[in-house]
Amino acid sequence: MNDLQEIWVYLSGLPLFSLVLTLLAYEIGLRLHLWSGRQPLVNPVAIAILIVLAVLVVAEMPYEVYFEGAQFIHFLLGTATVALAVPIAQGWPLLKGRIPVLLLAMLAGGTVSIASASILGLLLGLPDALLLPLVAKSVTAPIAMGIVDGTGISPTLTAIYAVLTGILGAISVRYLLDAIGMRNWADRGFALGIAAHGIGTSRAFSVHPDAGAFASIAMGLHGIAGAILIPPLLPWLRGLLV
Amino acid sequence: MIRGLLILMLFQGLGELISTGFALSIPGPVIGMVCLLAVLLVKKEVNPDLATVSAAFSQHLGLLFVPAAVGVVSFLPVLNTYGWAVALILLISVAITITVTALVLRLLP
Numbered sequence: 085m086n087d088l089q090e091i092w093v094y095l096s097g098l099p100l101f102s103l104v105l106t107l108l109a110y111e112i113g114l115r116l117h118l119w120s121g122r123q124p125l126v127n128p129v130a131i132a133i134l135i136v137l138a139v140l141v142v143a144e145m146p147y148e149v150y151f152e153g154a155q156f157i158h159f160l161l162g163t164a165t166v167a168l169a170v171p172i173a174q175g176w177p178l179l180k181g182r183i184p185v186l187l188l189a190m191l192a193g194g195t196v197s198i199a200s201a202s203i204l205g206l207l208l209g210l211p212d213a214l215l216l217p218l219v220a221k222s223v224t225a226p227i228a229m230g231i232v233d234g235t236g237i238s239p240t241l242t243a244i245y246a247v248l249t250g251i252l253g254a255i256s257v258r259y260l261l262d263a264i265g266m267r268n269w270a271d272r273g274f275a276l277g278i279a280a281h282g283i284g285t286s287r288a289f290s291v292h293p294d295a296g297a298f299a300s301i302a303m304g305l306h307g308i309a310g311a312i313l314i315p316p317l318l319p320w321l322r323g324l325l326v
Numbered sequence: 327m328i329r330g331l332l333i334l335m336l337f338q339g340l341g342e343l344i345s346t347g348f349a350l351s352i353p354g355p356v357i358g359m360v361c362l363l364a365v366l367l368v369k370k371e372v373n374p375d376l377a378t379v380s381a382a383f384s385q386h387l388g389l390l391f392v393p394a395a396v397g398v399v400s401f402l403p404v405l406n407t408y409g410w411a412v413a414l415i416l417l418i419s420v421a422i423t424i425t426v427t428a429l430v431l432r433l434l435p
Contacts, residue, residue: 102393106389106392106393107389109392110386110388110389110392127388128388129388129389129391129392129395132388132389132392133392133395133396133398136392136396137396137398137399140396140399141399147396147397147399147400150393150396151393151396151397154392154393154396155393157389157390157392157393158390158391158393158394160383160390161355161390161391162338162342162353162354162355162358163331163334163335163338163355163383164383164384164387164390165338165353165355165356165358165359166334166335166337166338166341166355166358166359166362167334167359167379167380167383167384168359168380168384169337169359169360169362169363169366169380170362170366170372170376170377170380170381170384171380171384172363173363173366173367173372174372174377176367185430185431185434185435186431188430188434189427189428189430189431189434190427192426192427192430193423193424193426193427193430194423196422196423196426196427197419197420197422197423200418200419200422200423201415201416201419204414204415204418204419205415208408208411208414208415209411210408210411210412210415211404211408213401213404214401214404214405214408214412218415218419221416221419222419222420222423224387225387225388225391226355226387226390226391227353227355227356229391229394230353230354230355230356231353233353238397238401239394239397240394240395240396240397240398240400240401241398241401243391243394243395244395244398244401245412245416246391247388247391247395248412248413248416249416249419249420252413252416252417252420252421253420253421253423253424256417256420256421256424257424260421260424260425260428261424261428264425264428264429264432266428266431266432271428271431271432272428274427274431275424275425275427275428275431276424278423278424278427279420279423279424279427280420280424282384282387282388283388285384286385300384304359307356307359308356308359308360311352311353311356312352312356315351315352316351
């Protein structure tokens with residue numbers, strides 16, 4: 085028994101433990117997602133987060149110790165952000181003369197996203213720590229976390245909000261766009277990519293390739309716009325909200 | 327695969343240099359992304375190796391924010407009280423965002 089305990093102490097101190105745990109949890113999430121027929125509600129990231137949380141609680145492992153090892157995965161967020169340039173470049177010919185309209189739709193969507201979430205947060209009396217991460221929730225998580233870096237806003241909640249937004253957007257999009265009678269796959273994808281970034285984009289790809297291509301372009305452009313426009317507006321927004 | 331990863335990390339480094347060098351509020355990786363996009367649009371083609379690595383990243387973007395998101399443990403007490411409010415806000419807000427974006431696309435030519 086003592087031997088087992090020693091082995092556990094040794095293993096749980098290695099970065100390998102956190103890395104294997106994270107990858108395994110995500111793999112289980114992916115399997116369940118595929119098994120469900122790619123239901124947005126059965127989201128691989130949400131499942132992975134819940135599994136890792138459960139293991140940390142059962143193993144009584146502090147979050148800091150877990151993150152020490154998992155930071156190698158965390159580091160790649162920046163690299164993945166750079167990679168978002170590729171789908172935009174590949175889809176560029178599809179945009180043809182529509183760039184001004186698409187940019188306008190993006191600005192409208194982005195503004196409404198921040199405004200609606202902030203106003204609702206104020207109305208429902210959210211504490212500041214929960215309210216401020218709302219400003220970046222429609223920007224893809226890797227970029228949103230970069231935007232809040234060094235501002236005192238929690239990157240953790242920013243990521244959690246982004247995941248939830250993606251799931252909720254992917255579930256509700258069909259009903260919303262059917263209700264306003266929008267049938268064009270490209271435009272449907274673009275609207276979903278603006279509002280629900282990565283998770284919305286993978287949903288869009290599973291419905292139609294045009295929707296997916298436009299969703300990933302929308303996600304990338306919204307990420308760039310958010311990274312340029314949100315940081316200078318942040319002090320002002322903070323003044324309004326807090 | 328290595329070549330694609332190398333290209334991405336070089337642009338990431340370039341972005342970090344520009345971001346810190348000019349003390350910009352834009353995150354370094356985003357600047358790297360814009361630089362890479364500019365190069366790709368000028369070249370009008372994407373290196374197949376770069377395309378493969380980027381597709382893998384896009385497909386499993388979610389994996390990369392699991393470590394940060396697990397930090398939610400420290401927010402569980404406050405989310406116990408406000409969790410439903412947060413979920414409601416996110417649902418309404420994402421619905422409005424989708425609808426407004428789509429309406430702009432529909433109303434403009």
